[in-house]
Amino acid sequence: MNARIGSIAMNTFREAVRDRVLYNLIAFVLLLSGAAIFVGQISIEIEKLVVINLGLTAVSLFGVVIAIFIGIGLVSKEIEKRTLYTVLSRPVRRWEFIVGKFFGLTGTLVVNALCMAVGVFAALLYVAHRFVASDAQILVAVYFIVLQFVIICALALLFSSFSSPLLSAVFTFALFVIGSFSEDLRGFAAMTHGFTRWLSTGAAYIVPNLSALNVITPVAHGEPVPTQLIVNNTLYALAYAGMAICGAILIFERRNLK
């Protein structure tokens, strides 16, 4: 069982790495990190601020784009293009396929994030000429971004298990946007009454809590991230991803493949 999941994960990773889309997007992010250096020079005191803000935002946004593209491409397209037939005619359980894909995807994105983060650190070193202790918090910010990716990948898999590639990408992206405002959604829900309140509260808790995983602004100002928050966010991301994957498994188990 584990060997099969591992095979699928490795294969997914290999697929992603050979897909040129990945390289283009990474290159773009590195470019942005470089650009951040020039933008920062507009105001001398905030060079570092701009590099971190712009760099990490690029890592986050483009990482999500990659996550969606590759996530959809690797599952939804696979189902649609029927590469799946020869896999499932082997002693591979359907759930093993989903889990293997998930690990392969997340693995790809972690490597991705690290590559892009290196770009940000390089730009930072260039403008600040050395690292200070508070820069370690940038790693926390990157870690949170990776947690965002984990959630997005799980959602991409969930939608791919029943939807066409295009719709899956749209839904996942929509949830990414809404999830970035999830705290506002909960605030809004608290101000409504009756049925609207019931509905919006439900939605506000189901939507991924991506806004809490965005600590770019405080980190740019050198503010430390509390350990409690790191722990709870990690557990949240794992639970949420677990939920999405279970959903994907339940749907996929039943799906008639065209």
Add this chain to the structure above:
Amino acid sequence: MSPRTRTTITASILLAACLAGSIFFLTRVDAMRTTATLDEVLFINSPKWVKRLSLGYDGLMADIYWTRAVQYFGSRHQAQAKSFNALAPLLDITTTLDPKLLVAYEFGANFLSPNPPFGAAQPKQAIALVEKGIQANPNAWKLYYELGFIYYMELKDYRQAAEAFERGSQVPGAHPFMKILAANMAQHAGDMQMARAVWTTTYESSQDKYIRGNAVAHLRALQVEEDVTRIQDAVTAYGKKTGELPPNMIALAKAGLLPGIPIDPDGHPYKLTSEGRVELQSPEDFPFATKGLPLGYKARAPRDLNQAVN
């Protein structure tokens, strides 16, 4: 049991567990983040950048920031907070994103100037905000009203207040009482009638429930002030007449100094202490009252500003 059924059951149980887990951790994260989210606003030095980053979706972002501002104020207000540092920036960003969002200027006028826990104690910021609003909306008579309101209520600068009301009265479509307010401001600034007129105007001309609630609370406090002054005068008159303090309210009524047993706006009778002081039965229901309070009583913010609106 077929392998498929086994998978289904396992996945379903796991899904339920993960759902519960995610909601649990979400609430914990929320608890840690309440101050964090909005304090981030303090880091934003330039609202113009927020506008640029909105990529044209200014209206939506303005609405989001407006919602945050209201929530921020509401929750801190209930927690009896001593500072509202993020309120001015939040309103500034909101109005930069959508300069025509008049209610944001109104909110600032009403809640930036008073002292905590009723406001941010930043009347100058309030003025700056409303002036900004007037620049963007020169035909919004209401904003001139708000400007005059701040000068009158908080800064007690009656000349500036009169000037603001005057400017506003010249805007086409302005409410007629703008002229009246301008005219009376000079002479009757300190009068209770003035205050009452201003708060009534605020109540009638706003649709925001917080602002209205606030206005009603002030009107009730004014009523109490009027009542207590009248009753206190009656007590003094009684003392002059009989040389003694009245034992209770009935005595005052019998002496013809009061029409009946006086009751406060909630319908509860006023108390008469043994020292001859007039007091409210439940002072906590009248947050803005300046008279009728027991000695050493400290004003507290009401639990819910909405409650005041009936």
Add this chain to the structure above:
Amino acid sequence: MIAIETLNLEKTYMVGFWRKRPKRALLPLNLQVEEGEIFGFLGPNGAGKTTTLKMLMGLVFPTAGTARILGKDWTDPEIKAQIGFLPEQPYFYDYLTAHELLDYYGQLSGVPAKERKPRIEEVLRRVGLTEVKGVQLRKFSKGMLQRAGIAQAILHNPKVVFFDEPMSGLDPMGRREVRDLMAELKQEGKTVFFSTHILSDAEALCDRVAIIDRGELLRVGAVHELTSAVQGKVEVIWQGSQVPAALKTLDAECVVTGDTVRAVLPEKHQDAVIDLLRREKLRLNSITPVRTSLEQYFVEKLKSSEKSAGANG
């Protein structure tokens, strides 16, 4: 031992957007395939062949019925180590090389690491892809892809192999090679189940065939049974150009070519035509049985099933 068995295997789809109507893709199918035989599943496009195969592979779930493969329930995942599947017009991971592809599939099928490499080499040699094993699949031609597909189907040495339209997209050389390969597989004791609409291939290869149309199984039997002269005809050639009138009653088709007449008529009228020719004093040149080709049989069968479907529907 029965290699493949279906018991009332059936599939009905609900089609339509607003009001769903049932579409019967496969009527209850009862089929048995013996171990070691090459079994052909014939039918026009849309007959239900691919649906049946997909159900057997567990890709589609039947509306009713079950199946057994090598005696075990068809949903048993372990049985999949014993079967190989080549889907119609297969797609593979474009960016993998043939070698990597087979390695991946080998892992999934549980081929132990030590055995994998030699098996891959052997299978590649067998399908003729050894030279291109390091080339990415997106550069493969259709024929090469088909061969890669066959390679992955037999890589793990399965006992039963399922091919869906294995000849599609191949040139005559390729088809010949695939036919040879399938014969080899039978030699090795494997059971081959394949679907096709190319009848000459079925005729050449199969021990038994099943004919299916519109989701309904029409006939199962050995090839020679179906094509033998149950409805057989004879070809009679005589000298001259005279066509006796009585021939019409004998259900004969006559063609005059030069100085001979060629008539094809049902075998049962053979004796009658000999007598007739003798009476007319015509010189008989030859009488030869005409075997119906599978194609003719097929077309006849489909025509009659169409008629009955028309009568019913």
